[in-house]
Amino acid sequence: MDLMWKHTFGWLSLWLVSVALTGCDGSSQRGEGGVKKVQLLNVSYDPTREFYQEFNESFAAHWKATKNEEVYVEQSHGGAGKQARAVMDGLEADVITLALGYDIDVIAERTKLLPLDWQSKFPKNSAPYSSTIVFLVRKGNPKGIKDWADLEKEGIEIITPNPKTSGGARWNYLAAWGAALAKELGGMEGIRKATPEQRAAADKKARAFIESIFRKVPVLDSGARGATNSFVQRQLGDVLLTWENEAFLALKESGGDQVEVVVPKLSILAEPPVAVVDEYAKKHGTQEIAKAYLEHLYSPQGQQLAAKHFFRPNSAELISTEQMAKFAEVELFQLKDIWGSWAEAQKVHFDDGGIFDQIYQPK
Amino acid sequence: MSVENKHGIQDPLWVQWTLITITIGFVAIFLALPVAIIFAEALKDGLKTYAIALKDPAAWSAIHLTLLVTAISVPVNTVFGLAASWAIAKFEFKGKSLLLTLIDIPFAVSPVISGFIYVLLFGLQGWFGQTLSDWGFKVIFAVPGIVLVTIFVTFPFVARELIPLMQEQGNDEEQAAISLGAKGWQTFFYVTLPNIRWGLLYGVILCNARAMGEFGAVSVVSGSIRGKTATLPLHVEVLYNGFNVPAAFAMASLLALVGLLTLALKTYLEWKVKQQRRELALVNE
The missing domain is CATH 3.40.190.10 (Periplasmic binding protein-like II)
Structure with a gap:
């Protein structure tokens, strides 16, 4: 009898130990070898998953080459309305890349996370691709x-x-x-x-x-x-x-x-627009890099990647004619x-x- | 094979067989088939799919997070379940039946609603969100939020299992122990705990299975940040939505495997609990 409950009790303590162990295993954000590590969170809508996966790597390489900083961009995808709601409720996105301007308007109107004139912050109405x-x-x-x-x-x-x-x-x-x-x-x-x-x-x-x-x-x-x-x-x-x-x-x-x-x-x-969520970026100290991230969307690499993932680039002149051929008139x-x-x-x-x-x- | 009615009254044979066929048919189509499909799809290209699926760091992070969340919520609910069932079974106090009803709330509300409740409480637009954010605490869209909703959803499992068991046992044995000079904790460890151990384990296992598999409530508070706040069930959804169907099924089969193990353990424990109750009934006579 005694053995039995000790068994039960031991099993429970095993749980507690594993809590302690997994708890300790928090991933540290400090960089190795003196290179500063930065994290960005991009909250986006559904069909951009594959595009941003590749774009994030391109941006990380670009940032490493120009600023010698490691950047890791986290992604969150879902229906645009749900994502906008989550940002309002405290999902601390440094940048949002949503399906339509209205969802960002709502965030700007109901919270003070970004200014009402957010759409004027980047070229072409803040729509790098369409x-x-x-x-x-x-x-x-x-x-x-x-x-x-x-x-x-x-x-x-x-x-x-x-x-x-x-x-x-x-x-x-x-x-x-x-x-x-x-x-x-x-x-x-x-x-x-x-x-x-x-x-x-x-x-x-x-x-x-x-x-x-x-x-x-x-x-x-x-x-x-x-x-x-x-x-x-x-x-x-x-x-x-x-x-x-x-x-x-x-x-x-x-x-x-x-x-x-x-x-x-x-x-x-x-035109799916993009914006820096100023308040969150300020809180994380990522304003500069968040802006650079979105600007990179307008660069030749960004535009080419967008075209590769079947978004119509806003600067067609940066894209080869073969690339553009797939977009029907x-x-x-x-x-x-x-x-x-x-x-x-x-x-x-x-x-x-x-x-x-x-x-x-x-x- | 003849099917005997417990009361010795025989239903016509065709009724028996029709009912049995319907039941087996339903179980096969609605329960066994989907589980079989999960494994069939996952193993379609052999174990290679698992190797590819597990190469993704996001998969490991999802497994890690799921284990962490379970490792916190199960012990918490075990301690709570013990405390609650002790209070309800062994003491008399006002509002006891209200307390019993309250414990059942997580069973009664949809998990999605449970998730929203916590967003309303701790979200930036919610009651405590701004204060928490000023203090630098992240609850919603971070691990604490996922742990909170999981605790909420799995809250009743241990308590619900223990309350009837403890009520049935009464407190005669505890009183005997105390009159023989045992201290409170001694009574608990040497008398109460051994008496309820199988029921407790049963509750813990159900709680564990649900904690690992919870989707709805977690989905609301997670923000599904890949590699950070996506639990295993959410990771399965992400994979499926990313046109990565084989990997999605591979991950789903891991969850299904946990489920099947739970089922086996549960059946064993059920048998143990029944046995214990029978012994108890004999003693009481």
Whole structure:
């Protein structure tokens, strides 16, 4: 009997010892050989995982060569909304590289972590690369989906994530809406010239179009990567609406014999912006390096890596013609041409009680 | 093989077999098959997948973090479980049934909600977040937060297991020990602990399994910083989302293996607990 409880007790103390041991094993950030070691945290959205993995190495090499400091960049990825929320709740990102400006606006408005004019801190509205929304379809395009209008066909299933949680999904939604407006009013020129009455009538048509799209959505994933997995791994749906970079990546990862990319004639210019989170960087003493990190995105290496990972570089002149060849010609419209600003689009479409809530009924 | 009803009343044979077939079918499809798939996928290319998956420093960091979190939360909940069940089983006091209900809260709320509770408390926008941040403490999106939610989620396991056992045993033996001159701690170590050891171990093992496998609550407070605040279950998600399906299954199979070991131990301990109760019933007679 005595032996038995001693056994139990011994087992418990083993736990406590292992606590002590693992507790001691905290990784030290002090550098070796006198080289200063710096850590950065980049909080980003889903489809940038692979790009930043490679970019971080490029930046570390660049920083080592210019400043002789070791830098290690930590990554955190998830749906853009969730990530923005986490930064507000105290995830101490030195830099944020999110899917859309609105998410950073919200952080700036509700906390004092970065200034309201954050978007003017880096060139090109703080968007070092851009992307657009394209279609991914099954190999051979069996349902013949070539442009936005084909999404209205009966008997197809469409995969897109939830606009409430995913930045990519909001771009998908707005791209579809813009395409419907352009069809009604005769292109972007027509949208600009339309009278308020004409615009209202076209908006009604666009709303019906979006409604018909969401009726064909069998599952709403919370992020772009989840939607890609639903389409590619789980073989759900006939067409996936997604970022151009995500579509190309899925094509590459699936070996190229399962899916193909279809680029519509008109789509939205999606500019995922970047920013230094000043307060956190100040706290960590990383302001200088955080700024240098984001500036490196605009350098020839940064732009080439972005292009390699299927983001459209903002300085196309830095990229070889072969590299650029994979980006299909597509007429791109800007969000501000139709909605003025992200805040406006967010309020009308995605806030609680907005148009998305009105039209989407879960099955 | 005949199936005997405990009360000696026989249901028609077809009822028996239909029920048995349905049960086995359900278990096979919903439980056994997924577990088998995890191992099949993980071992598809042999052990090579494991070698590749384990070459990633992020995998080791995830394993390390998971062990650390478990090593803190399990002993904490063991001590708490002992204290709580002792208080509830051996003393009479006001609000006892309320206390019992409170202990069950983590079972009743969804783990995601548990995670949010802690974000509301310790997040920068939360009640104590700003103060903690000023003092230089990081709770949410750091290891302490992950430990806190794991403790919360696995809180009831030990207590829930011990309370009925201790209530059944009563405090006669303890009183005898004390009247023979034993001190408080002596009574605990020589009388109480030996009596409850199997139940205790059973609770600890369930607690351990849940602590290692918790996803929902941890996902909310982790911030999933690769190589730093990603536990094993979160690492599996990261791998899967990174188009790295074989590695994801390899890591998942490690977790499944822990689960199966737990199951084996649990079955053994269950048998032990039952045996102990039977002995106790004999003594009481």
